[in-house]
Amino acid sequence: MNLWQISEDTFNRKKLRAQETVYTNGNGYFCSRGTFEEGYPRATPATLLYDVFDDIPVGKEELANVPDWLVIKLFVNGERFRLDLGKVLEYRRTLDMQKGVISRHVRWESPSGIRLSISIERFVSLADEHVGCIRYSVTAEEQPGAAEKGATGGIDIDLRATLNTAMGNYDLMHWETIDQGQEDELLWLHSQTRHSLVQLVQSMSFTTRDQGFTREAFNSDIAPSIHLRGKLVPGATMTAEKLVVMYTSRDAGDPGQNAIEQHAKLLRESGYDDLLSRNIQAWSDYWRISDILIEGDDKAQQAIRYSVYQLRISASTHDDRYSVAAKGLTGFGYRGHIFQDTEIFMLPYFINVYPSIARNLLLYRYHLLPGARAKAKHNGYEGAQYPWESTLDGNEATPPSIIHPESGELIPVLHGKLEVHITASISLAVWKYWKTTGDDQFMRDYGAEILFSTATFWASRAESHPEHNDYEINDVMGPDEWHEHVNNNAYTNYMARWNIQAALDVFNWLQTNASDKTRALVQQLDLSDQRLQHWQDVAVHMRIPWDKKTGLFEQFDGFFKLAPLNQEEFKGRTKSYQGLLGVEEVQRYQIIKQADVLMLIIVLDQQFDLKTKRVNWDYYYPITDHDYGSSLTPALHTILACELGLVDVAYTLFMKGALVDLEDLRGNAAEGIHDACCGAVWQAAILGFAGLRL
Amino acid sequence: MNLWQISEDTFNRKKLRAQETVYTNGNGYFCSRGTFEEGYPRATPATLLYDVFDDIPVGKEELANVPDWLVIKLFVNGERFRLDLGKVLEYRRTLDMQKGVISRHVRWESPSGIRLSISIERFVSLADEHVGCIRYSVTAEEQPGAAEKGATGGIDIDLRATLNTAMGNYDLMHWETIDQGQEDELLWLHSQTRHSLVQLVQSMSFTTRDQGFTREAFNSDIAPSIHLRGKLVPGATMTAEKLVVMYTSRDAGDPGQNAIEQHAKLLRESGYDDLLSRNIQAWSDYWRISDILIEGDDKAQQAIRYSVYQLRISASTHDDRYSVAAKGLTGFGYRGHIFQDTEIFMLPYFINVYPSIARNLLLYRYHLLPGARAKAKHNGYEGAQYPWESTLDGNEATPPSIIHPESGELIPVLHGKLEVHITASISLAVWKYWKTTGDDQFMRDYGAEILFSTATFWASRAESHPEHNDYEINDVMGPDEWHEHVNNNAYTNYMARWNIQAALDVFNWLQTNASDKTRALVQQLDLSDQRLQHWQDVAVHMRIPWDKKTGLFEQFDGFFKLAPLNQEEFKGRTKSYQGLLGVEEVQRYQIIKQADVLMLIIVLDQQFDLKTKRVNWDYYYPITDHDYGSSLTPALHTILACELGLVDVAYTLFMKGALVDLEDLRGNAAEGIHDACCGAVWQAAILGFAGLRL
Structure with missing residues (x-):
């Protein structure tokens, strides 16, 4: 082999x-x-x-x-x-x-x-x-x-x-x-x-x-x-x-001149064999930096290389006007739109291995700011609210509805309206890039503006509830897309708070390190003292549905009151629980499509102790649809499973992610590669099995 | 020229x-x-x-x-x-x-x-x-x-x-x-x-x-x-x-063998010149039957020939599995779907000039009966309810929504649900074909079943209101599509009543002339005595919003209470009143897209006296959008204008219809020929100016 x-x-x-x-x-x-x-x-x-x-x-x-x-x-x-x-x-x-x-x-x-x-x-x-x-x-x-x-x-x-x-x-x-x-x-x-x-x-x-x-x-x-x-x-x-x-x-x-001149030159000066050897050399250069060796498991070895191969072919090395789509450039699924798949799942690879590409992917988000500001304004908020799906500008590209392939009926798509958490995911990616690479120039010229604009959004998105002495974020959808119109999703609120805190930290750093730039941004983004104070207030009083005693998060207000689902009854199923129960019915149960609380714990890993990780794993892992929910989750879960010492579970989850396309585990490989899965598989190997932390 | x-x-x-x-x-x-x-x-x-x-x-x-x-x-x-x-x-x-x-x-x-x-x-x-x-x-x-x-x-x-x-x-x-x-x-x-x-x-x-x-x-x-x-x-x-x-x-x-053999034979035995002369001969044969001479008006002469040319190229002479689409075979508009455009606007031409084609177009409707029955049943009614738009079977082909070309928003399309009147329009076409051609065999084998099935539909669609001692047909859209969800549309109710009466007449005729067929249909369609009695009852007590004294129809319940629209304020407009006022707002006014009451008077022309015609013309003609409403109306109005002696108006309306595509009067000729307009132009010439009645 x-x-x-x-x-x-x-x-x-x-x-x-x-x-x-x-x-x-x-x-x-x-x-x-x-x-x-x-x-x-x-x-x-x-x-x-x-x-x-x-x-x-x-x-x-x-x-x-x-x-x-x-x-x-x-x-x-x-x-x-x-x-x-x-x-x-x-x-x-x-x-x-x-x-x-x-x-x-x-x-x-x-x-x-x-x-x-x-x-x-x-x-x-x-x-x-x-x-x-x-x-x-x-x-x-x-x-x-x-x-x-x-x-x-x-x-x-x-x-x-x-x-x-x-x-x-x-x-x-x-x-x-x-x-x-x-x-x-x-x-x-x-x-x-x-x-x-x-x-x-x-x-x-x-x-x-x-x-x-x-x-x-x-x-x-x-x-x-x-x-x-x-x-x-x-x-x-x-x-x-x-x-x-x-x-x-x-x-x-x-373009005509470029193509014809380069082509004529190729035919004159090099030809196929030369082109081939240059291609092989370029791949060899790539692998020298990127290869991961897994010994004793040939399938895993092939599959991790396949993931690293896919991550390379989906991303430009020099073009910051676009990012890596959900299916990269490999198929028509999701129409080449950019989701937070890039920031949450793929970016850690690029940050650690190809920081120059990571930088371009974040510059893409910087270029979207005008659209994101327009979206926030349109919805009655301040700052910048990133679209759930984006293309060449920051305007929302999520379709408002889709047509049911069989009934022909129009089904409203709520993600563009409700999945507000993406705005914080992007901020987190900016922060991680900065922390890992030390690229202060990027933070000064681009990152800070993203962080401040998104913090402004969160501070205006959070509703003040003086009667509870807190701020709440209501009517959203968390990463678990099977529960719509929920209030105070743990992932969303925690990430929003984190986003505001990060903005405050970077504001201080910027004041010290680039006072001119600070002054310019203060003026441009109206970062008055009152506003910064309001940020502080929102961050301190943000409602986080977390039980201090047990360390257990509640996915959103009222999640624990939902009925448990007897998964035994569905043994041998070949569809997701949502597919079986329907979009309305599934919301009545404690059954989730993908990591939500656990995703929070994984992406902000260093904010939580082992006890918190364990108690939340024990609660949420069993109620996640690992087979027909999101393809994103299995490999990501691996990281936490490794940390908790659950090696067998970690391995099973890893292989579910690693083979998703090679063995067409979900029957939808035809629509394109699961690029987020490729990124998650890399994270599972490096952050999970290898245990890397920075 | x-x-x-x-x-x-x-x-x-x-x-x-x-x-x-x-x-x-x-x-x-x-x-x-x-x-x-x-x-x-x-x-x-x-x-x-x-x-x-x-x-x-x-x-x-x-x-x-x-x-x-x-x-x-x-x-x-x-x-x-x-x-x-x-x-x-x-x-x-x-x-x-x-x-x-x-x-x-x-x-x-x-x-x-x-x-x-x-x-x-x-x-x-x-x-x-x-x-x-x-x-x-x-x-x-x-x-x-x-x-x-x-x-x-x-x-x-x-x-x-x-x-x-x-x-x-x-x-x-x-x-x-x-x-x-x-x-x-x-x-x-x-x-x-x-x-x-x-x-x-x-x-x-x-x-x-x-x-x-x-x-x-x-x-x-x-x-x-x-x-x-x-x-x-x-x-x-x-x-x-x-x-x-x-x-x-x-x-x-x-198909492969047919194409290759015929082609080889053409090349061997005839060639271009021969094909050309055969084509010219076939057109000459067509014109011998179909040509209309208009003397002293070259533009009108060309235009009527153009309409008659279009009617020919849009209809098969031998295929009864399809009918003439709104745009014939000339463009992508309306996607080749069949509307009542065929029966109301085009069929009179074919009935009078090419009855064999007319027969095929009605056989098409006969073949749709299973789908029309399913539609009635799906909506909780009996009998056969024809789809507003149809293709190869009787299933409704009206899109449930369309996408706004600019905003991208989804706009519900109500026509498939509300424009029930098409079912009676088809029955009327069956009746007219029979009366004009004397094709008893068609009536016996196909037409009667259409009439009985549609009468059954109307009798079940009409709601009994004992408190008014009448039957009503509520929540519909008449031919005037600018007023949605109306009750007792004059056109719809009158035509429904007519449909039932025609079914009763044909039932008597069939009993006399084909008792076997009658027995078979009685059994197949459950035409019990009670049902026939119920038809009778519905026909007698159908609510018709008509003022006996003045002869004026009210387009639907409450139409006269709507505000008049001051059209002077819109002088120089380049859009329809609906386009200017919006879908909701236009419904508040007595302004209509196209002939509705007047269409009733035109298609059932012999049921109304001159006084009734005149009073309704005087009321409805001025409140119709002749320029940016429906392209269907102007030429159809011509017939009535001629009868009322309004020759100048008749001529202006005729030319609006006759030049709609030749001069692209509505800016949408690119999407295909207005085939209904072609049919209406023929009717305007023959039933209008020439005054033909059968």
Whole structure:
């Protein structure tokens, strides 16, 4: 078993879409799903570029799947090569994470009996982030009776490489062709998103060094193609290489010129082998910093590497206008929207291993401040309230409703209104980044403004209840999304208080270290003495539903009065408790979707003693839906389980997180990688099993 | 001025989409919008086939725009021909309605100065309904300095004909390629709708008799293409012909075999000229029956022919599984759904001129009965309640909500729930068809069942109010859609009563003429004596808000108590009153979207005396929004205006209807032809100006 490789040795059409997700190539500028070059009905090819969006009818915008560059169709004596036609004699597909390369080896017999060996290697260059490459080799096998099959003069090989514009995010098209042309060996395609008007130029070459193969370029606005045609005698092999270069109007400079010049230079000066070795070198550099070794458990070793691989391909190294989406760039799920998944689950990896990326992800949040301020204002509050889902600006991108896939009814989506806690999650991430990296410049220029603006939000969001001598935060949804419209969610209130305290601390630090900046922010954000005093007051009197004696948090006001759920009655279920009971009914029970109190204890780990951790674990762990609730939770729970010495539980939870996509444990891998899970798996290994604390 | 032709002599990109609608070709099996062969960003090419649907997220399903067969791209010395590049020296596009042919003549100078004459002729054959044809001619003009421009050896001409799969209904894709191949001169493309799994095969040929042009076929799953390449010396002309044949799995037989065999036969035995003359002959046959002459008013003459042209291309002559959609097959508006537009506005044309088509359109409604019964039952009623919008079955296809295009908010759509009157409109159409044609067989086998099932619905829908000694129909929306949740809408109640009475009449007729069928229906529909008596009772005591003394109907209970609207205050408006006042506010006023009481008087014309007509006209005509309310109303009002001797008003209203698309009076021609308007214009001419009564 190669611990750097993920492999499959059967072709299963039923798993087509899920495996497309698993075998995604990428480099943070773009990712391409593991769709087969020859194409299948119901396949979902997708190449998604970091922060390239187009409008959608509900929920604002989504990453816009670009014209597909993967297509290479093979015809042998006029017969179409496809794994569901003819006979598959051998099949193996491998993702080599060490090298960032996917390869496929197939031995295939055509319906008329011609046998071929086909080897395909593909990578999205980590060294040259605008470049994607495919090497395609076909060997005519020696076989008895070849003469009768007309193979004496060799068999006809027709390889067709294409850029396919007949593409959508599922059924929704985002691009239209503006122009298409040819420049020496290159075909180029200039497309534009239909609503957001992003310009994209893709250039393509398709070459072979095999004499006897003719090359023809077909200009087309719809499917510019290059065909290689020739004959193969038994035992002979032909090899062709498809290169694609992509630039958009969101990059600096003219995308057409950039693509064509870089591509021409590649063909002139380097070529496939050189590109491949630079890609391998770049991955090697990455792994030198990022690799984690797990000894004695091959599956865990592969899976943690897979998580670390995914975290790299989903994040740009240099673009601070976007962040890592819930599914990265690997699928259409959640439409490329940014959730607190990034800050809570993924950011710890980047802070510790790739702080420059972490910084960009936080700068993204800084750029959202105008939108977050508008959201707070719209809702009648001060300061900055971050949207639950965001895209290129701070405007709320959570759809107000979704359509039930079966009944067609419209179901309101409350997350954008009720999940206010994300604002504190972002502040915490700013703080952790600062504390870990010591990047004072970041805190001075950006972080402080985030902390002050969010503290202002919390102070205005908290309702003063003089009759209880406290401040309360009512009508929210905590991380546990199965209980809506709750009051005083422990996670929310505790985090809000923490946010305000952090802002006060940083205010003092800033006064000492950057008095000019302090003065500017005081003026800009109206940080009067009264306001700071009000912060203080809110922080001191924030209602925290916590029993001092036992150390037990109540998830929200009245949670303990809800009925317990007899989980025994649901043994063998294949759906979440919410799915079984319904959105209304599940709220009557003490059964939760995902870590809520426990998430608080994990993310603010150093604020709680072991007794508090234990008592809350004992209460909340058993009433969490670990199998069909959120995919986020299992790996995160691992950290706490490790701390409490529950090694077996920790391991089980870790593997649930680590294999969520590799084994499609939740049946939704087709929609894209669970990137938050990848981050949580890293945390589980490093903060959990390895016990790292900073 | 040619009274058979619609023409334009300038190319205006801003009007691109609206003019695509105007210049639609079709034959009732399919229509193709007037998109230019060379393609423009923001164009909306569409070829829609009668009753070929695919699923959509909200509102059930829509006509699925098939891979575009119109594409022909011309490159001259590598320069792309497009009207927004280079210089347009002459331009004329003409729809010849007499022949069913669209032609375009362009003189164009390329950016580098090469001058061409281009003539393009296109038709969707009325004689061979699976066939579409384009003839494309290019002439190199003699021009001074041609030698310097490298034209001595002639200029390079590259004509590329394609089937384009990168197509959607606007952004929504409906098809994916299943297979593609070549058969002699033909390329064929086999596609499948993504959800409803309709199979479509399109075959394409592209030929020229000009020696010296090479022909190359490019197989592709995405854009199968045939290129013709050669040189043109100054003064020379080359001509090429593109033929396309289309069959689907909804036709009898194997679509692939049908398309390829018919296409091969066409190429072998007939060719373009023969196809063209057959098409012209078929249109000539149509016009012999359908033409209407208006003397002394050229615009009106063209416009009435245009309406009669549209009515033909939107309806199949032989398929009773579908009906004429609100926009026919000419655009994406209303998604190909069927409204009562067909029965109230269009059917009178077909009943009087093409009764065999009228019969099919009513058979469509007969086939919907199971769905209409389910709808009635779902709502707690008996009998059959027709959906407000329908597609291939009787299930309601009105979207429950729509998304506001600007705010993104969800707006509930009440029509599917409240506009119950459609059920009686369909019964009336059945009755009129029978009375006009004398088709007793239809009434016996189909019509009676519709009338009885709808009467049963009305008898159960009407609430008994013994305290008023009447039956009432409450909580509805009449034809005037600006007043929701009203009680006892005059149109609805009167039509419901009429529906029941017609059912009773037909029951008596059926007993006399087909006692077996009567017995069968009595059993099947539970037409007990009590039920018939109940019908009688409901009919006699149905509340009709009508003042016997004055003859004035009140549109619904309480309408006369609403505030009058001072329309003077809105002079110069460019929006409907609902648009200006809002959905809620407009309901407070006596201002209406479209004929409601007046529609009743028009469709049941012979039930009312002249005094009643006059008094209701005087009341309701001035409070109707003729400019920005419904497009349906103006032409329909014409009939009544004629009867009342209001000739000037009649003419103004007639022209508002007749030019609605030709002059894009409402700014929404881009979404498709107003087919109901076409029907109303015919009625205005024949029932109005000509005064025909049967």
